[in-house]
Amino acid sequence: xxxxxxxxxxxxxxxxxxxxxxxxxxxxxxxxxxxxxxxxxxxxxxxxxxxxxxxxxxxxxxxxxxxxxxxxxxxxxxxxxxxxxxxxxxxxxxxxxxxxxxxxxxxxxxx
Amino acid sequence: xxxxxxxxxxxxxxxxxxxxxxxxxxxxxxxxxxxxxxxxxxxxxxxxxxxxxxxxxxxxxxxxxxxxxxxxxxxxxxxxxxxxxxxxxxxxxxxxxxxxxxxxxxxxxxxxx
Numbered sequence: 070x071x072x073x074x075x076x077x078x079x080x081x082x083x084x085x086x087x088x089x090x091x092x093x094x095x096x097x098x099x100x101x102x103x104x105x106x107x108x109x110x111x112x113x114x115x116x117x118x119x120x121x122x123x124x125x126x127x128x129x130x131x132x133x134x135x136x137x138x139x140x141x142x143x144x145x146x147x148x149x150x151x152x153x154x155x156x157x158x159x160x161x162x163x164x165x166x167x168x169x170x171x172x173x174x175x176x177x178x179x180x
Numbered sequence: 181x182x183x184x185x186x187x188x189x190x191x192x193x194x195x196x197x198x199x200x201x202x203x204x205x206x207x208x209x210x211x212x213x214x215x216x217x218x219x220x221x222x223x224x225x226x227x228x229x230x231x232x233x234x235x236x237x238x239x240x241x242x243x244x245x246x247x248x249x250x251x252x253x254x255x256x257x258x259x260x261x262x263x264x265x266x267x268x269x270x271x272x273x274x275x276x277x278x279x280x281x282x283x284x285x286x287x288x289x290x291x292x293x
Contacts (some may be wrong), residue, residue: 111287162278168214
């Protein structure tokens with residue numbers, strides 16, 4: 070069973086600040102997805118990263134896949150209250166339809 | 181367009197009672213189907229997944245079971261609920277392939293009393 074750690078577990082910062090959260094494993098993955106979940110709802114896909122070293126931007130969110138495809142980071146610039154939620158990473162591998170999630174980072178942006 | 185329906189939205193059941201949660205997907209064929217459970221304030225735990233009718237993979241030993249009687253129907257069941265079964269249950273689907281995203285239902289909040 071692959072162990073996927075996300076850090077920090079909790080993060081509370083002021084609106085306008087920058088932050089980075091991490092998703093780390095000792096295993097290599099074919100791709101990795103980031104999701105955001107709001108209370109009482111299901112997670113929603115933010116991005117899929119596929120290539121080692123890949124960087125993808127989604128407005129103020131920047132996602133990076135590690136060169137060795139074992140880890141990933143999410144950087145948020147000028148955080149806003151709407152960024153509040155649980156951020157989850159989910160790795161996957163070719164030929165394996167099982168999809169598990171990391172431990173999650175619960176982010177709170179204080180207005 | 182594809183949609184996923186999950187019901188009921190909330191459920192309060194006594195310990196020892198049976199459980200049946202249903203999930204259906206519309207607008208796609210032969211999806212992969214998943215059941216996850218989320219304890220309060222925690223991440224998602226994969227319970228079961230299915231790549232086809234009658235094909236169920238179980239991830240966690242427990243008193244829950246899953247069935248897929250039709251291509252786009254996924255059912256989560258229990259014969260006797262435990263207090264520890266309380267949580268937020270999420271059904272999800274995706275097409276095959278490692279890059280395809282999961283699409284989640286709105287979840288069922290189960291409280292076992």
